[in-house]
Each structure stands twice: as structure tokens, then as C-alpha cells.
Amino acid sequence: MLKLEHIKKSYTVGSNKQVVLKKVSLSFRQNEFVAILGPSGSGKTTLLNIIGGLDNYDSGDLIINGKSTKKFKAPDWDAYRNNTVGFIFQSYNLISHISVLENVEMGMTLSGVGPKQRKKKALELLKKVGLVEHAHKKPNQLSGGQMQRVAIARALANDPDIILADEPTGALDTKTSKQIMELIKEIAKEKLVIMVTHNPTLASNYATRIVEMQDGNILSDSNPLENSQENENFMIKKTAMSFLTALKLSFNNIKTKKGRTALTAFASSIGIIGIALILSLSNGFNIEVENFERDSLSSSPIMITEEAMQVDEEMVSKMQNKQESLEKYSDKDKIYKQENVMNSMLHTNNITEDYVEYIKNINKNDISGYALQTATSFNIINHTDNDYEMVTTTNYQLAPWTLLPTKVGEEGMVESTYDVLAGEVNDEEPGLVLIVDSRNRVSETTLKQLGLDGEEFSFDDILNKELKIVLNDDYYKKVGDNFIPSNDLKSLYNNENSITLKVTAILRGKEDKEIITGTSGLAYTNALTDLVVQKNKDSEIVKAQEEADYNVLTNEPFDEENTKDDMLAYLGAESMPIAIYIYPKDFESKDNVTAYLDKYNDNKDEEDMIEYTDMAEMISSLSGSIMDAITIVLIAFSSISLVVSCIMIGIITYISVLERTKEIGILRALGARKKDIRRVFNAETFIIGLFSGLLGIVIAYLLTCPANMIIENLSGLADVAKLNPLHALLLIAVSMILTIIGGAIPANMASKKDPVEALRTE
Numbered sequence: 079m080l081k082l083e084h085i086k087k088s089y090t091v092g093s094n095k096q097v098v099l100k101k102v103s104l105s106f107r108q109n110e111f112v113a114i115l116g117p118s119g120s121g122k123t124t125l126l127n128i129i130g131g132l133d134n135y136d137s138g139d140l141i142i143n144g145k146s147t148k149k150f151k152a153p154d155w156d157a158y159r160n161n162t163v164g165f166i167f168q169s170y171n172l173i174s175h176i177s178v179l180e181n182v183e184m185g186m187t188l189s190g191v192g193p194k195q196r197k198k199k200a201l202e203l204l205k206k207v208g209l210v211e212h213a214h215k216k217p218n219q220l221s222g223g224q225m226q227r228v229a230i231a232r233a234l235a236n237d238p239d240i241i242l243a244d245e246p247t248g249a250l251d252t253k254t255s256k257q258i259m260e261l262i263k264e265i266a267k268e269k270l271v272i273m274v275t276h277n278p279t280l281a282s283n284y285a286t287r288i289v290e291m292q293d294g295n296i297l298s299d300s301n302p303l304e305n306s307q308e309n310e311n312f313m314i315k316k317t318a319m320s321f322l323t324a325l326k327l328s329f330n331n332i333k334t335k336k337g338r339t340a341l342t343a344f345a346s347s348i349g350i351i352g353i354a355l356i357l358s359l360s361n362g363f364n365i366e367v368e369n370f371e372r373d374s375l376s377s378s379p380i381m382i383t384e385e386a387m388q389v390d391e392e393m394v395s396k397m398q399n400k401q402e403s404l405e406k407y408s409d410k411d412k413i414y415k416q417e418n419v420m421n422s423m424l425h426t427n428n429i430t431e432d433y434v435e436y437i438k439n440i441n442k443n444d445i446s447g448y449a450l451q452t453a454t455s456f457n458i459i460n461h462t463d464n465d466y467e468m469v470t471t472t473n474y475q476l477a478p479w480t481l482l483p484t485k486v487g488e489e490g491m492v493e494s495t496y497d498v499l500a501g502e503v504n505d506e507e508p509g510l511v512l513i514v515d516s517r518n519r520v521s522e523t524t525l526k527q528l529g530l531d532g533e534e535f536s537f538d539d540i541l542n543k544e545l546k547i548v549l550n551d552d553y554y555k556k557v558g559d560n561f562i563p564s565n566d567l568k569s570l571y572n573n574e575n576s577i578t579l580k581v582t583a584i585l586r587g588k589e590d591k592e593i594i595t596g597t598s599g600l601a602y603t604n605a606l607t608d609l610v611v612q613k614n615k616d617s618e619i620v621k622a623q624e625e626a627d628y629n630v631l632t633n634e635p636f637d638e639e640n641t642k643d644d645m646l647a648y649l650g651a652e653s654m655p656i657a658i659y660i661y662p663k664d665f666e667s668k669d670n671v672t673a674y675l676d677k678y679n680d681n682k683d684e685e686d687m688i689e690y691t692d693m694a695e696m697i698s699s700l701s702g703s704i705m706d707a708i709t710i711v712l713i714a715f716s717s718i719s720l721v722v723s724c725i726m727i728g729i730i731t732y733i734s735v736l737e738r739t740k741e742i743g744i745l746r747a748l749g750a751r752k753k754d755i756r757r758v759f760n761a762e763t764f765i766i767g768l769f770s771g772l773l774g775i776v777i778a779y780l781l782t783c784p785a786n787m788i789i790e791n792l793s794g795l796a797d798v799a800k801l802n803p804l805h806a807l808l809l810i811a812v813s814m815i816l817t818i819i820g821g822a823i824p825a826n827m828a829s830k831k832d833p834v835e836a837l838r839t840e
């Protein structure tokens with residue numbers, strides 16, 4: 079069944095070529111116990127290794143069941159070793175870090191036998207060699223004879239046709255040797271056993287055929303086989319190691335060097351710790367900044383004013399590129415006009431009736447309020463003791479009145495931003511509210527506007543105070559073609575047509591909203607504007623102004639700065655808002671609102687477009703990008719330690735390859751492919767990578783506690799550092815990938831090791 083034809087083998091060491099086998103031809107029967115006898119160095123082991131497919135012959139042919147092996151590829155040899163031959167070595171060659179049972183199972187594991195069947199078969203074999211009660215011991219807990227029995231059980235595991243034994247009793251005492259030989263003799267009853275020995279007594283006592291070798295030649299053969307019958311149905315089953323097996327093997331190996339593995343994992347986790355901390359800090363700061371912006375900016379309105387500033391990236395780059403062609407510090411004696419960048423950034427909005435309609439149709443779920451500011455002036459008179467005074471409401475240097483947003487939905491912008499200290503807010507009624515600062519203060523000008531004088535006031539002092547809005551027809555008296563305001567303030571104040579105006583509520587910005595509600599003063603409702611416009615739009619002066627093309631108050635002609643429309647708006651003729659303030663409900667709905675506003679501009683000419691200003695967006699985009707830049711720089715620094723750990727893993731794996739060389743040889747002898755060996759070491763780095771990633775994340779997570787304490791001490795911000803679970807997972811993956819990359823070269827080296835040499839290492 080096995081036939082060697084003119085097998086030649088030589089080794090070259092340096093320039094010295096040694097022929098070890100000189101045209102050896104031998105045939106074996108299906109079923110015999112052949113002893114190969116010969117002095118040390120005669121080429122017995124080499125012959126056996128060639129028969130077992132561990133070593134390659136130079137020329138000649140090895141014929142298995144009538145099939146030539148000349149065209150065998152590596153996988154064919156692997157499969158041949160796995161399921162056609164079983165090896166028994168002088169030094170047992172068991173894998174020391176897995177149990178006796180697992181050692182016996184290994185060959186079956188490689189050929190893909192299921193775990194249950196594998197275990198059953200292995201226990202059966204261990205029983206046969208008398209070691210079933212030692213199945214769960216590690217090999218080094220056994221005696222030499224016992225170890226050799228395990229090796230015999232392992233050799234039999236895949237039911238090979240051929241058992242190859244290289245001085246199986248060479249390391250055993252006489253008594254144990256006899257027991258082992260009996261066992262092998264038993265096996266030889268149903269298999270072809272080829273045993274190498276230099277002990278003639280052993281050979282003659284047990285073998286059925288003795289082949290003597292000397293200097294690479296067959297010297298004699300006690301029972302040669304001539305003209306053997308060939309049957310050509312030789313089948314071999316391909317082998318493969320699953321990644322799980324590789325993992326298990328490496329995990330058991332790693333368990334034998336816990337300390338070193340822990341140190342390695344810790345060292346390579348340092349980069350991960352660094353990056354995890356940076357990410358959790360920047361993540362935390364981002365959340366902090368975002369929350370701050372949410373609180374402070376979400377209630378700042380989106381503004382649509384007559385002139386909108388566009389500060390987007392495009393604009394900024396345009397600004398920087400302008401006139402760049404002009405040389406700096408030039409020698410030319412020329413002067414240039416500087417382009418006005420501001421002009422190109424300003425957009426004039428023409429707020430139309432359509433647009434106001436469009437704004438009023440915003441999804442009510444997205445906004446908490448809106449305010450439409452018109453240019454209408456109020457003719458307001460206050461009453462102090464015995465005096466009457468006109469109230470200025472529009473002078474920006476003093477205390478301008480602001481517009482209270484009209485509530486939309488359940489909780490309006492006013493409720494969410496202010497505490498009501500007294501009275502009631504009703505934005506559907508024409509009225510005023512007084513907004514005080516965090517210390518309940520208002521400016522002197524505001525008090526003066528209300529007609530109050532003093533240092534301290536009760537809420538009632540404020541709520542009881544009355545102002546009067548005088549209608550145009552009472553206020554403006556016609557004199558010729560012109561109108562002049564009346565100065566009999568007392569009778570105007572007491573005129574029954576005049577509208578009584580009261581402060582209906584006192585508001586103070588909520589504690590956490592102090593930044594945006596800092597300014598104090600009076601605010602009026604949209605309803606007040608509507609009422610005044612309604613009363614004044616048909617007044618004498620409005621009608622006169624509509625007809626005249628000069629200013630009926632000053633008698634001056636109109637120009638670009640002071641238009642008739644402005645004047646009409648001022649007098650309260652029905653007019654368009656000059657500014658619209660939209661209060662998004664929260665940060666998310668703000669995007670909906672801006673999307674809605676952007677949609678209006680679709681397919682519109684530049685001049686008809688309405689641009690809005692979104693301060694919140696401008697500020698947050700700036701702070702976000704600064705944060706990101708800092709994070710990237712820090713991560714780049716920490717990544718250096720990842721590179722270092724990558725190299726370190728490479729070195730550690732290389733050491734492991736050196737340590738496990740014997741194991742590589744054993745696995746190859748059992749039929750493991752090169753790929754499987756690579757897999758074993760990849761599994762090792764996989765485990766270390768996973769471990770160091772997990773360790774890094776755990777340590778980083780623990781470190782966020784002291785980090786948070788320090789930050790809280792320094793800045794008062796609590797719980798800033800937060801590790802995003804997604805980042806954690808990603809970092810573990812990075813750690814695993816990096817260690818696998820680091821271990822790839824040594825793993826590849828391991829897979830290329832020559833099995834015979836690997837077996838020979840100690």
C-alpha cells in the first residue's frame with residue numbers, strides 16, 4: 079500500500095551538501111510491523127519524515143495506494159498527515175498547555191469532527207491505552223510512559239492506515255518500554271506500523287519485518303515485498319482549523335503566561351485609555367456647550383430684519399479672496415479703492431404681505447412664539463404728580479420698548495423664559511409688561527417712562543400705574559397744509575378717546591436663562607400695535623399723508639433715506655412689519671423652522687429672497703469646530719502610543735512564535751495547514767487586542783471619575799467627561815485591529831516554519 083521508489087534526499091548546510099538518503103526503494107504491506115534499524119545518523123528519521131509527509135524528497139517517488147505524490151500540493155500533504163498517517167515521537171511531542179483529552183482530540187478537530195463525536199472517540203482511545211482517568215490532566219502531570227501512551231492514542235485518533243514511530247521508547251526505561259512496545263504491537267495487527275529504532279533486541283522481539291539502514295542505504299530487509307497489488311482508490315480528506323479552535327488553543331496558551339499577557343495588554347491599552355479620555359472629555363464638553371447653547375440660544379429668535387447679514391463660509395472665503403491679486407507691500411506707486419465687503423454681505427429683505435402670511439403658516443409645533451414688529455409710533459403720555467410728559471419708546475440709547483412674542487401652542491416663549499412675579503401675561507390684550515433684571519431692578523429711564531420717581535416700588539405701584547395712548551386725530555392738529563402735534567398734554571391725557579395702557583404683569587428671566595433675558599424694560603404686545611394701527615389708519619393725518627408727496631409734519635420733501643412709506647408706517651397706516659422674530663420651540667425644531675424659511679427662497683430671484691439671521695447657529699457652529707480641532711490634535715498625539723503598542727505586540731508575538739515553535743511542528747504533523755498556524759497566532763493577538771481594548775475602556779471609564787472631580791473643582795461643571803458607548807466599542811475594535819496588524823508579520827513567519835525543524839526545537 080506504501081511504496082518508495084528511488085527516494086533521494088540531501089541536506090545542504092553552508093557549502094556542504096550531504097546526501098542522507100541514496101535512492102531508497104521500499105514497499106510496505108497494508109498490515110505489518112516494520113522496524114527500521116540502523117546506527118545514529120544513518121537517515122532513519124529522515125526516511126520516516128518523508129514517509130509521513132513532514133519532509134520533502136528531492137527525487138524519486140512516494141506512492142500511496144498506487145497514487146504518486148509527485149504532484150502533491152501543500153494542502154494534499156496536510157490532509158495526508160492528518161488522516162492517513164499517525165506520528166509517535168521519541169519525545170512524545172504533546173501540546174503542554176491543553177489537556178490530555180484535547181491533545182488526543184486535536185487531529186480530529188483539524189479534520190472537522192464534531193465536538194461530541196471527538197470526545198467520545200478520544201475517551202475510547204484513552205481507555206484503550208489505559209489513561210481514561212487522566213483525561214483532564216495536563217501532559218506534564220504524567221510520567222514519560224503515560225505521555226507516550228497519550229501520543230499513541232493521538233496517533234490513532236483519525237484512524238490512519240499508517241503509524242510512524244520514531245524511537246518511541248528511546249526516552250523510557252526497560253519496563254515501560256516493554257509496555258509501550260506491546261501496545262504498538264497490538265496496533266500493528268490491523269495497521270501498517272513503521273518504527274525507527276537503533277535497538278536490535280526491540281526490533282527482533284516485536285517487529286514482523288526488519289529493515290536495516292546504513293549511510294542512507296537499505297542494507298537488508300528481512301521480509302521484502304515484491305510485486306505488490308495496487309488498488310487506486312486513495313482518498314484524503316482536506317483539513318481546516320476553525321477560528322474557534324485557534325482561539326481556544328491560543329487562549330489556553332495565554333493562560334499559561336497570565337502575568338506577561340496582562341502587562342502587555344496594559345501597555346498597549348495606554349493609547350486606548352488616552353484616546354478614550356480625550357473623546358469622553360471632548361464629548362462631555364460638547365454636550366456641555368450644546369446644553370448651554372440650547373438653554374441660552376434656543377430662545378434667541380431667528381430674526382428677519384430689513385437688512386440681513388449673511389455670514390456663511392462661502393461669504394467669509396469670498397471676503398478673504400477679494401482683491402487678493404493685489405500684491406502686498408508692493409513698490410508700485412498706485413492707490414486702489416478697497417472693496418466694501420460689508421455691502422456684499424448685506425441683503426435687503428423686502429417683507430411682503432405674502433411673506434407675513436407664509437410666516438403665520440409655520441408649523442405651530444415648531445415655534446413657541448413670534449413677533450411682528452412694525453414701525454408704528456405710539457403717542458404716549460404719562461402722568462407724574464402734577465405733570466404730564468410725552469414718553470419716548472423708540473430711542474435705542476435709552477430704554478426701547480420691546481415686542482412681547484405672541485404665544486403659539488401650549489407653552490409660549492414667555493412662559494418658558496420668564497417667571498411671572500405679579501399680574502398676568504395676556505398677549506391677546508393690548509398691554510404692557512415690565513421685565514426686571516435678576517435683582518428686580520429696572521433702569522431709571524424705564525421708571526421715567528412709567529411716570530414713577532423714587533428708589534423702591536411695590537408691585538402694586540407698578541401695576542396701578544396708567545399711561546395713555548393718544549389717537550392721531552386728537553394729537554395732530556391741522557394747520558394749513560401741515561399738521562402739528564398738540565402740546566396740551568393734560569387734556570390729551572384726560573381725553574376719553576385715549577387708550578389706557580397698564581402694566582399687566584411683572585416678569586423676571588428664569589434663573590437659568592439669565593444670559594438671554596438680561597435686559598430689563600417695558601415690552602408691549604402685538605395686540606397693542608394692532609389696536610393702535612386700527613384706530614389710526616383712517617386718521618386725518620394718515621389720509622393727508624397718503625395724498626401729499628411731502629412730509630406733512632415737517633413739510634420736507636421725501637428722499638431715499640426718508641420715504642413716504644416710512645412716514646406712513648410711522649403714523650400707523652396699515653403697514654408691513656419691519657422685523658419678524660421667530661422663537662423656535664427647541665434646538666431641533668429650529669432646523670425645521672430654518673428649512674421652512676429656506677423653502678420660501680426656492681426659485682426666487684435674489685432680490686425677492688428673504689434672508690434671516692440665526693445667531694444661535696453662528697455661535698454654535700463656531701464653538702463646535704474649535705472643539706473638534708482640539709480633539710483631533712489630541713487624538714493624533716495619543717495615536718503615537720498606539721503605533722508603539724502595535725510594534726510591541728509584534729515583538730511579543732514574535733517571542734510567542736519562538737516559544738510555540740514545537741507546538742507549530744506538532745500541529746503541522748497532525749495536519750494543520752500553514753493558514754491554520756497563522757490563525758493560531760492571529761487568535762492570540764486577537765485575544766490580547768480584545769483584552770487590552772476592554773482594559774483600556776474600563777480604566778478610562780474609571781479615570782473619568784477623578785477627571786470629573788478635577789474639572790468640577792476648576793470650573794464648577796459637574797460630570798463633564800462622559801464616554802460615549804459607541805466610541806468605546808470603536809476603540810475596542812481599533813485596539814483589536816492594531817494588535818492583529820502588529821502580530822501579522824510574526825504570525826506569517828510562524829506559518830512558514832518547516833515542520834521538521836519546528837519539531838526538533840526544544
Ligand code: ADP
Nearest residue numbers: 089090091098117118119120121122123124125
Ligand atoms: P537518524 O535518525 O538515523 O539518526 P537522521 O535522519 O536524523 O538520522 O539524520 C541523517 C543525517 O542527516 C545526519 O547526518 C543529520 O546530521 C543529517 N540531517 C538531518 N536533518 C538535517 C537538516 N535539517 N539539515 C542538515 N542536516 C540534517
Ligand code: MG
Nearest residue numbers: 122123124244
Ligand atoms: Mg533519528
